[in-house]
Amino acid sequence: MASDSLNEMVRLPLAGLTVLDFSQFLAGPSAALRLADLGARVIKIERPDGGDASRSLYLADLPFDQDSALFHAINRGKQSLTADLKNADDLMRVKALIAQADVLIHNFRPGIMDRLGLGWDDVRAINPRLIYAGVSGYGPDGPWRDRPGQDLLVQSLSGIALLSGDGNGPPVPAGLSITDMMAGAQLVQGILALLVRRGVSGDGGRVDVSLIETAIDLQFEHLAVYLNRGGAMPARSAVGNANLYLAAPYGIYATADGHVALAMAPIDRLGALIGCTEMADFPADRWFAERDAIKAILRDHLKQRTSAHWLAILEPAGIWAAPVLDWPALTADPAFAALDAVQQVRSPDGATLRLTRCPIRVDGQILKNERAAPRLGADSDFIHSELAGAA
Structure with missing residues (x-):
């Protein structure tokens, strides 16, 4: 995988590992992105007819290199292999990849991977050392199992939307997809823990997270109080609400100019x-x-x-x-420049896009990678030739 000169100064801790990313949108791909930032080779397994749905999910109508800028933000540095998982030949090639991989990530609804012949028991038989990582909306069981696993819906169901906003106002969701991104971070933690265990025992394992369990865990401070006190939902402050359980002055206040x-x-x-x-x-x-x-x-x-x-x-x-800074003020502040928080990625034809970088430093080094997200199926021929050579 291509890397810039900063990354060449440090041996990345996941170098040599191969991750198969069957997921799309945000939670699963963000987990795979972090593994790629840490040195793993990440291969996106995508549908031939359009691939990851976030390729066409445009924010502010900002395309880059045939796909959305959002897609590049979540999938920079990866490779792309197209495969129809309902096609016997494609499925056979994917299983051959699984036999050589270290990690598999998916975010299909419960039961779909099993129906495709790629459930935990199926892949464990192919590769006992594989780390099998799944993200769902609401876990494998229960009456919410088949609800749409979407961030705003999960914030609303979990109580998060009622933590923000003043007491006399409506629920206010976070302005970011916090349960998606935190579920991806939780998945990375589980994957790394199982990789450590595999280094000791030689055995693979399975890790599962859900958006709803992540949302509940995000509220652990407040729920610890509520679960032990019981009673009604605690009241939001009517003025400058910022925390249900903290006294004044905790909050945000208007001044003459901000x-x-x-x-x-x-x-x-x-x-x-x-x-x-x-x-x-x-x-x-x-x-x-x-x-x-x-x-x-x-x-x-x-x-x-x-x-x-x-x-x-x-x-x-x-x-x-x-x-309280807006983005123009944040990015103009010398403290932002000191963080070196932005990197530039480059498409195959030389176009560039500015994105945030990996927030982790390894051996004192900032991790950057100038490789943009892959075009759909861009690496299919190369990966197929690798499989043929290994056969």
């Missing part, structure tokens, strides 16, 4: 620093019970001056505060 975020801080000290005498009226044992009243006072006081004015007071005093 917004600032305030985390945990002693109300009396905060009031003294910003010159808000009213906040001295609230003893520490009332900072949660009176959080909306305190936040309303803060809201009205902070909007009188600019964000820079307040931050110049709060940050030197050790108060946990930060400006």
